[in-house]
Amino acid sequence: MKKNILIISPHPKLLGGVANHYLGLNNLWDNTIKYEYYGKRENIPAYITFFYDLIKYILKLIFKRPDVVIINPSLRRYQIIRDGLYLLLAKILMIDVITFIHGWDEKYARIIIKKPSLFKFVYNKSTFIYVLSSSFKEQLLEMGITCPILLTTTKVDDKLIKDFNINERTGKVTNILFLARIEKEKGILIAINAFIILKTKYDWLTLTIVGSGGLLNEAKEFVNKKNIKDVNFTGPLHGMDVAKEYSKSDIYVLPTYGEGMPTSVLEAMAFGLPIITRPVGGLNDFFDTKKMGSLVADLAPESFAFELEKYILDSEKTKNSALFNHQYAINRFLASSVVNKIETDIEFYLN
Known part of the structure; x- marks a missing residue:
């Protein structure tokens, strides 16, 4: 009934x-x-x-x-x-x-x-x-x-991934995605500083930042002041516009201070992105650091750059993580x- x-x-x-x-x-x-x-x-x-x-x-x-x-x-x-x-x-x-x-x-x-x-x-x-x-x-x-x-x-909204094809993932990392509220507690400045470290070694890298929040203007000013190239602020996106950003990206980073169960992580997994985040909330109950990505214990940009670099340098590792994360998310989320x-x-x- x-x-x-x-x-x-x-x-x-x-x-x-x-x-x-x-x-x-x-x-x-x-x-x-x-x-x-x-x-x-x-x-x-x-x-x-x-x-x-x-x-x-x-x-x-x-x-x-x-x-x-x-x-x-x-x-x-x-x-x-x-x-x-x-x-x-x-x-x-x-x-x-x-x-x-x-x-x-x-x-x-x-x-x-x-x-x-x-x-x-x-x-x-x-x-x-x-x-x-x-x-x-x-x-x-x-x-x-x-x-x-x-x-x-x-x-993960079923409709969000209806046109996504996991077989298009090559394992090459060119675009890093940060998708969350643009707040200190989500680690936006940590993500940008990690990108600065990597950009000195890998000039082709880009960083896409999706979202809005109280630290958005400060983050933009920081990027401009440091003259950091290839950082794209999209502002808030919804529905299939979000799906496009997941599809265009190769790895997901969220240096968050704390979470319950971050939806953006589950969505990124469904789109076959390796995950670089922190051991917070419900992630600790299922996250496999050998297959899904990395859980970074501290909040240092250098630590996030180090973990991201593992995937930049190893396309096979990236592709395997993509396939595993996609199937895991489809089965559970x-x-x-x-x-x-x-x-x-x-x-x-x-x-």
Whole structure:
């Protein structure tokens, strides 16, 4: 029997990680899906929309009566408090709630572990909790969570790779791709500095930077000031424009400070790119450094340049990684598989 599922999400026009995750799952559900948006809008901060969003949510719970609500916080103070309120309101009305914790703040996690009572009281009311990493699950257990905790993943949109042909990968590295929010925490300046090191040895290399963010202008100014050639800033891209950049690139770099499960890494794998990133979040649960790429322990540009150079110098290694990553992502990360897993879990735990 189909269920009516209400997903609480940031507004899709913002195209953040959570909104993007659910956009990629649209049209794949067997159940009936509705959305309720909350948080900031374009040019409208979250504190202004808070009570408006909350009232809309309460009315929807009362008059639409969903079978289950899916809330999508990150483990950060404001989001945990806000989504905890959404959880409690649904439970008051005897509606099941699934919690999907996306991002993870290690400092805040340690605070909760020391004083877990309120967090435990609220979030143990979840039917089950999704997390993106086994280490996150272990910390929830330390917080006293006793409801089921399940591992899940972000996704690769099936449509994104429909025209991609993995057999066109030659193993030659000419273009390095950075695709993420242009913020310090994503390692944009580390990526650029690693490229500077490599460019002195391999003049043909190019770097493509896809995304927008608070550090975009600073990154552009840095490139201009250093007179670095062959760095292309595309700005934010979506849909098949993103697919083109993955297809035109040969290796993916993300010197991130921390992640849950970075969608861009899974997408890059699906397009057959070796991955040079860091041992963060859910990547630690599956990443094979002998086949998929490299996990760099530190944040030094020299370390990232060193790992990238291994693939520049060894086309056979690059091609083998491309073939392995593509097949691995197809088998595990396609949106259709992610939807099927969520619906199976809902059917099992709600019954």
